[in-house]
Amino acid sequence: MNDKKNKPSDFVANIVSLAKRRGFVFQSSEIYGGLNGCWDYGPLGVELLRNIKEEWWRSMTYREDVEGLDAAILMHPRVWEASGHVENFTDPMIDCKICKARFRLDVLGDSINDKKKEKALSDLKNELKDNQTLIEKLEYKLANPGDEDPFNLILEDNELGRKLLTKLNCPQCGNANSFTDARKFNLMFKTFIGPVEDSSAVVYLRPETAQGIFVNFLNVQSSSRQKLPFGIAQIGKAFRNEINTKNFLFRTREFEQMEMQFFVNPKNDKHWYDYWKAERLQWYKSLGMNPNKLRYHDHPANKLAHYAKEATDIEYEFPFGWGEIEGIHNRTDFDLSRHEEFSGKSLKYFDDEQKEKYVPYIIETSAGASRGFMAFLIDAYYEEEVNGELRSVLKFHPKLAPIKAAIFPLVNKDGMPEIAREIEKDLRKNFKVFYDDKGAIGRRYRRQDEAGTPFCITVDTQTLEDRTVTIRDRDSMAQERISIDKLTEYLIIKLL
């Protein structure tokens, strides 16, 4: 009876519908027609999200080598120059006007063979032979390509690229001269600080929380008297003006990250990378996520981001396919060195034991809270057949469940509601609980199943005699009898 038998194509729609019906997630600004790629967390959703973040925070900062931080969303604009986001967080893109295929300009060259490239370049030289300035620029780029394919370098040049594009055929449909002009698109949200909206007042909504940690490295280190290796953890909102949002909470423009940056001696980077890689996967498993739907996706060396030496994604198998829920990166000394360079301030660490001074390497664990939320929600969702009826149940780990226990009087008479209310009042001191006396007892159980409540406590006729209640387990639907005095202790053990 544990079959998940939902068609993948319906699954996201079903989850969206359940999420709304039960108050997990609503569309942002729904009464105004919604806002693309933005979602609100409802009463049950906010509890689940908070529980996920709380578990992450506990596992990260309740250890002696990690400190917490909550940095501002708005940061000095130079931060984003140092991080590379102003320059690199853009996608120059072109479309084929005929077949509508879209290409990233800076990698278009990868899908064209060398012979065609040579021909296009020689055609270009021919066209430019009267234009001394451009031909010099072309020759210079050809002679100094650095690590790049010179062809792609020329494509990325504003003037040369446009002319070169006219020499190329679309790799998809083969039509000539069919490309649109390249359009640059920075994914950072821009706003202005202070009353004047000019370029000197531009600030960005942070596209990642990591930079707030990097720039505070020495503040945290010295105030907490930490020695390397140690980490800084932060949970917070980040914003990316994505071209396409999709798949419910998976790609949104506003999202929440749970990031931890671990500062290490460069000699030990591999050890700590492997350590955190294992640790982070285990975290998802320990909160009940199906291990068969979790995997690593190691980034091949030639696909690494500009800051990374080694990188892996933890992926969850969503109904729409495998998707990243967390990234673990060896960021090397890239970030701290860049901030040294751009700020002019030293971010080196003096290692007393080694008697050496160095810029630490950083092992980053970067988890998407919103993505994790969706993965936990989807992973918990089961439809089961019980006595010929369909039971929808969210089998959250008790630590993550929005409501920990529901309390019911079996019937609304003989003093049962009074006892149930007493129990509710007592448990409410420590737990998020729910009281329900509406409808038949079976219906009340099923309502809690759909909310993911792990325990249902029922006051019945025997309670009146011996002050015991039944406690019903969500997953097995089995009941056991327990003394009212033992309820808090019982729940603490189950929820710890």
Place this chain on the structure above:
RNA sequence: GCGGGAAUAGCUCAGCUGGUAGAGCGCAACCUUGCCAAGGUUGAUGUCGCGGGUUCGAGUCCCGUUUCCCGCUCCA
């Protein structure tokens, strides 16, 4: 950004060739019952996504737009 589909009650949907809205479930109240979505009675909730147009009259036809889903594309 491209292509396809969709949008009517909280949810799932019906609503014919245009004539000013329905069902099931859910929700609320009461009665009855009393351990896994029980029965009965009663009730609340819709500018038919939004904006135009055609028409005597538009949920229905046309145009635009927003949002969601699917497939591409994209995702330093």
